[in-house]
Amino acid sequence: MPGFLKTLHKKAEDWQIAFNSSFGDDISTPRGRRLARLHTHVVDHAFLRKIWHNTHQLSPEAWRGNQPDPKRIARLKAMGIRTLLNLRGPSAFGVYLFEREACEELGLTLVDHALDAYTLDSRAAYLRLFEIFERIEKPFYLHCKSGADRSGLAAALYLLDRQGATVERAMRELSLKYAHRKRSRAGILDHLLESYAADTRAAPMPIRDWFASRYDREAITADFEARRRRGRGRHP
Numbered sequence: 001m002p003g004f005l006k007t008l009h010k011k012a013e014d015w016q017i018a019f020n021s022s023f024g025d026d027i028s029t030p031r032g033r034r035l036a037r038l039h040t041h042v043v044d045h046a047f048l049r050k051i052w053h054n055t056h057q058l059s060p061e062a063w064r065g066n067q068p069d070p071k072r073i074a075r076l077k078a079m080g081i082r083t084l085l086n087l088r089g090p091s092a093f094g095v096y097l098f099e100r101e102a103c104e105e106l107g108l109t110l111v112d113h114a115l116d117a118y119t120l121d122s123r124a125a126y127l128r129l130f131e132i133f134e135r136i137e138k139p140f141y142l143h144c145k146s147g148a149d150r151s152g153l154a155a156a157l158y159l160l161d162r163q164g165a166t167v168e169r170a171m172r173e174l175s176l177k178y179a180h181r182k183r184s185r186a187g188i189l190d191h192l193l194e195s196y197a198a199d200t201r202a203a204p205m206p207i208r209d210w211f212a213s214r215y216d217r218e219a220i221t222a223d224f225e226a227r228r229r230r231g232r233g234r235h236p
Helices: 003-020 030-040 068-077 094-106 122-137 150-162 165-171 185-201 206-214 217-234
Strands: 055-058 062-065 083-087 110-111 139-143
Touching: 030 094, 055 150, 062 068, 062 110, 068 094, 083 094, 094 110, 122 150, 122 206, 150 165, 150 185, 150 206, 165 185, 185 206, 185 217
Parallel strands: 062 139, 083 110, 083 139
Antiparallel strands: 055 062
């Protein structure tokens, strides 16, 4: 990319970041709530989630999906859901503020635990997720933004840890069915599970124990990046 195009691209990115953070962080006044709703639809693409929920049941005690709005949160409560597990982490903006408000008004528990879709998280972050699966009130609904990548990995880890699923079964939670694209940067999540399967093939080990004793974020990331480079080399 020529230098001037890189400069224009950087300026456009900087403008977008500034615009995205310039409003939508107050729901305490009528005007603030209007702006927060606008932010939720324009910046967080909530208008797409009005018709596409990406919601699927994992077990009698667990569901997965995309970011719910307050109306959907009320419907989740009517389904019997007691806890929402937010894999995006807390935010200062409308989408999170409205979710937290709805949970408080409906008597639901909101648990925030941020995961990344395009890079691997720390050992502590994954072990914390297993602890959350164990202790939260059930049934629960886990979600990220689109319900594709972070939700897919969390669903797979839940099935491995709490439901005794095989790796093959768990990996189906990361598929195009849920809008997950293995050939994108989010493919590192598939590679994580593939690495677990390969490392424990000769000596099986529960997923939680593997994270506690053998998980190597740097090595798995380096191997994934090397495979991506080789893949790009085959398709110039």
